[in-house]
Amino acid sequence: MSRVSHSLLAQPQVRLGVTLTALVLILAMIGPALAPVSPQSMVGPSYGPPGPGAMLGYDYLGRDVWSRLLHGGRSVVWMSFAASALALLPGAIIGMVAGFSRRRLDHAVVWATDVLLAFPDLILVLLVVSMLGRQPWLIVLTATISFLPGVIRLARGLTLGISSQEYVEAARLMGYPYRQIIVHEILPNIAPPLLVQFGIMLTWAIAIFSVLSFLGYGVAPPTADWGLMISENRTGLMIQPHAVIAPVVMIGFFALGTNLIAEGASRAKARIKPRRSAARA
């Protein structure tokens, strides 16, 4: 593991990704404590320009953009992590069981994931939210369900490959319980690609939740939220651009950061290295 993390951090892109993600995470977590004023209180002129006491100016209702920015990260961060993590665990288990059983259960799982995969995830989330309401847990759950088939398919495919390895066959011959084979023989050997998939899901979740807030299906106003801020202030883009650009940058940093890490992890997993020009030192 240490060797993987070492080759991971050796990549400059990954170091950038970690920096960006850490920046966003720290801001989202401790930001509210740093905010100079309440994100809901109207303290200045609407679309007021940046000045002393308001480094990013005021939004369409005259609220402090900097304070709203510091408060607005929490929902997208926790929702993204929750949706990805919730999809990872059951998805991996279902996928491993399906891949290892190679019987009717496997066919059923493949069929079910095919059906789910046919729905574009954003449309699915929009459909559910517009029908059932915009409770955060519901949004997270729907996103989780839309991510599940990807994880299941990945875990199943990897398990199929591992199952033909002789150490898994040896474990079956010994008559070890299935649970033990899955947890001890298969899971550790398919964990790295699953973690890469987690990173990819995280990036997708950030995009989905930001889009939802922007469309008005996410967090309800007047709560501060990056997606919502973009949507609320977009009419004043020409007068007070900071109110839009600041949350855009934050979402961009977050998505870019997680994506760089996930990509670097898959590169480190495949041991792709910059090729030396010649073997000679």
Add this chain to the structure above:
Amino acid sequence: MSVLPSEACLLQVRNLSVSLDDGTRIVDDINFSVQSGKILGVVGESGSGKTSIATALLGDARDGAVISSGAVLIGGRNILDLGAVELRHVRGAVVSHVAQDPALALNPMVRICDLLDEMLFTHAPELGKSERQRRIREATSEVGLTVTPEFLRRFPHQLSGGQQQRVLLALAVLLKPRVIVLDEPTTALDVTTQARVLETLRDLSRHRGIGAVYVSHDLAVVSELVDDIMVLYAGRIVERGTREQILSNPLHPYTRALLEAAPDIDGEHAVRPIPGHAPALRERPAGCEFAPRCARSSERCSRKPELKDIGADHSISCHHAMATPWLAERQERPAPMRRAAAALATLSSVSAHYGHNPVLSDVDLELPRGRCTALIGESGSGKTTLARSLVGLVEGARGSFVYDGRPIVLHGSRSREFRRKVQYVFQNPYRALNPKQTIGDILRTAVHHFFSIEGAEAEREIASSLTRVALPPEIARRHPRDLSGGERQRVAVARALICRPELLICDEITSALDVSVQAAIIDLLRRLQQEASLTILFVTHDLGVVRAVADFVAVLQNGEIVEHGSVHTVLENPGHAYTQSLVANSPRFRR
């Protein structure tokens, strides 16, 4: 063999060293030369650096390693001085490479004709299409392939192993290179196929004047093919000479030990393992690398011996070169076993299908208790299927199976007791152990599963099972990746032994191992069989190993047992034509 002036030699290697990035030497100070039309055999155990030398001849080193010094002169030009672009032109055209496993070396999505054409097109774009096709036809027929347009349009998976290897050989000679480097090219092939590929190779090198470097662990194969032999140990040349010198009058203790470890189909000498094991890369001794395993070592061996000429074309690196003529210990042949012991397992009329193709048809086999029965046959003969059907791994197998007086369903779930008593050891030690578990974990799981033993008692069991397979108990803390192939296979045997089995099914368990390691595993099985009166089913394609390990032999051809009897009868007076061809084609020591 001596280092001739460079004009006279096609390939000359001077002071070649390959090191890891941190400076650890993989091979050190390698000097040799090959003349045109000659074949040099490079022999050594795994980890001796033979593949590093082979790839260095093409100016390449594996990831994490570099060619740290030396020169590889082909026709007087040092290919290690070339830049990346020049090197690409040289590879394939001046020096080419044939890899070990043809199934892995061929891209499954590329047709044979496209593969060959691509090679020509890359290196000789000036050739027209018809000229390229002519060259392809020429090269493929030269390596003994029956060339039809239909054949050339096939994908690699539609070819047999022998055909695949011939395609690789054709690819290697397509551009008429001056040197071919062959890295264990016949290891994955059957004996009859191997014999034909070797013959082809010999003709090619003679007629074309190609210099060949043939890297192998198999002394018998090397003895049939090469002109000169270079023996490597722990990254250095220990002995170098003509084939006759090395095989009839080896002077280095390691060479002798290696020859004594090689199984011999004629059973004229006993198989003797080399004590200890080859040092790991970072644990090589400061002095003579072989000293810790050498019976003749003395204080002088703490100094590194130099490679010295001791006669015409014969060099050796040892402080105690053996002056006495070499006589391999003659094997005392045990009296042929006339009365078979009672059967532990009896299979009758066993059939199995793969899709619609029959793999086994009406096979009858008896495994006498406390004896080792070898199951031989070429790939595709159904020997592995038969072995796997015993443990219930073959779906749709039919027939009757009586184990210890009790009928067992061929495909179906087995009792816990049966699973414990019948242990299966797999062919490939690199895939048989979970890479994420320590050796201790692997053994602990087994002992806990069958005996519900934990804690100190389990640790004692683990230590004793590791000791029985001649591994230090400390190895329990290591991961499979820290172990050599032979050590891994021993762990796999230890995993079987810790279950206290009655029947051990060994599926080609030595075919991925070095001769000295193989000899040790054979020795181990022999010992276990005597100590624990273990019944063994030994699946193999190597008749030399059969001679060394088995009491009885069953010969399988196309899913049918064509001959069955004691080792002596079957190997010395084979009755069936197929057995006769197997015996005739098996590599023998030619001295």
